[in-house]
Amino acid sequence: MDLTDDEILKVIEHFKDIGYSMSGDGIDDDTDLDDIDDSNFSEEEANEDEDDEDLVDDEEEDDEKESIENLDVSNLDNLNNDVKVNDSVKIYLKDIGKVPLLTAEQEKELAKRILKGDTNARNQLITANLRLVVSIAKHRIGRGMPFLDLIEEGNLGLMKAVEKFDYTKNFKFSTYATWWIKQAINRAIADQARTIRIPVHMVETINKISKHSRALVQKLGREPTAEEISEDMQGALSPQKIRDIQKISLEPVSLETPIGEEDDSKLGDFVEDKENLSPTEYATREMIKSKLNEVMGELTDREERVLRLRYGLDDNRPRTLEEVGKEFGVTRERIRQIEAKAIRKLRHPNRQKKLEDYRS
Structure with a gap:
């Protein structure tokens, strides 16, 4: 099966996005x-x-x-x-x-x-x-x-x-x-x-774009836009196509790349891990948890237990009314009543004030 240049660009971009090395x-x-x-x-x-x-x-x-x-x-x-x-x-x-x-x-x-x-x-x-x-x-x-x-x-x-x-x-x-x-x-x-192999004919296209870009830098004294490169190439490639090709031509950079004069840090140390909380977010969450535990301590044991199960406060797995009812051996309606009563208690001004600073 023969792929068009646009399809090749999408495939290469996909592999770059997932960090795959071909x-x-x-x-x-x-x-x-x-x-x-x-x-x-x-x-x-x-x-x-x-x-x-x-x-x-x-x-x-x-x-x-x-x-x-x-x-x-x-x-x-x-x-x-x-x-x-x-x-x-x-x-x-x-x-x-x-x-x-x-x-x-x-x-x-x-x-x-x-x-x-x-x-x-x-x-x-x-x-x-x-x-x-x-x-x-x-x-x-x-x-x-x-x-x-x-x-x-x-x-x-x-x-x-x-x-x-x-x-x-x-x-x-x-x-x-x-x-x-x-x-x-x-x-x-x-x-x-x-690191990621690009087809030869695409490499040649990248080099043509680079040549026109260098010539325009000499002429304009700045980096040219995709529109200016396209015009210099007499419309052989559209501005969007040039932007796409310039994007896939960038070389991947290793997260192990040394950073700083003494090379004591690595690039990966400065990349945000979006799957985990930042230090600030973690500290805020722990403070909220502490205040929430303090407030919930003013509820009855049953009320506190119902809220923890309903909202998954301990294991991040919220339960349905029916699931909580089975846990306590009562009907789902009874659990709804206990939950509603507990929430009314938490909405008391004195208790709400303790959590106001953490409301987003």
């Missing part, structure tokens, strides 16, 4: 690269950056929009200054920086050999394009996955591109590989990075 086994959205159809591939789509730059500014975006032909070792060295990477990643970056880039003609020749089952040609084409993966993965840093994991997922996309590449269609391998690398990384992020 992993990659949740809503399926073709996360397996083998299931992705590249029949609609286009160079324009491969070069689109609408879902790439959540954490880099516009100037850096322009610097990083480079084709594989222009990638060199210096770019990888700069990466070490921009991103905190461990020694294993640095070694990896240096190793792939030593691999020479390929010309379009060399790519074509390798593709021909790959079709004939040449494993060495396949490995050569993959190795020569590993820097492209790093360049694309860099833009996804901060999306909930370690940098090295992003590279690994991108490499899977690169291998799939090598497997699927058709040199007869006359587009550059780097352009085709870019599309597959983005597919692999974006799906991994959607599948693994969030």
Whole structure:
């Protein structure tokens, strides 16, 4: 059964409301690269950056929009200054920086050999394009996955591109590989990075909204409204749809999150427990109970017992006249009379005055 975007939003919102955590086994959205159809591939789509730059500014975006032909070792060295990477990643970056880039003609020749089952040609084409993966993965840093994991997922996309590449269609391998690398990384992020998994196409929509929102913040100097974002997107999404998507895109926060300079408190300590009384409410209730017991002490034992059973004062379970009558071995009418007499006594001004301060 295929769900519409609105239905998906409702399902995700429902799971968030009940605190349910869905992993990659949740809503399926073709996360397996083998299931992705590249029949609609286009160079324009491969070069689109609408879902790439959540954490880099516009100037850096322009610097990083480079084709594989222009990638060199210096770019990888700069990466070490921009991103905190461990020694294993640095070694990896240096190793792939030593691999020479390929010309379009060399790519074509390798593709021909790959079709004939040449494993060495396949490995050569993959190795020569590993820097492209790093360049694309860099833009996804901060999306909930370690940098090295992003590279690994991108490499899977690169291998799939090598497997699927058709040199007869006359587009550059780097352009085709870019599309597959983005597919692999974006799906991994959607599948693994969030506590509650959001379908890939919905993640892409969230990123588009984020891009337009950032642009409007720069232009307006404030957070844009849903109406302004909708207008900037030329009505592609309605304001209400944008609000719904922004709501489900929020990440859950753990109640164990430390609060305060010394981290001696947790977020959960400040969340109201609506199923239990607050300290103030509990204290008030105990004072009312004490005063009520004092007032009811002026009734006869039978009158007090009847009121306690009728109104469930001891166990929060009110009884019917008939149930109380069976308890005392009298008729329901007799219990009604005893109850009425007891209430008249409690309404005496002297007794009412003791409870006036607690009347809501």
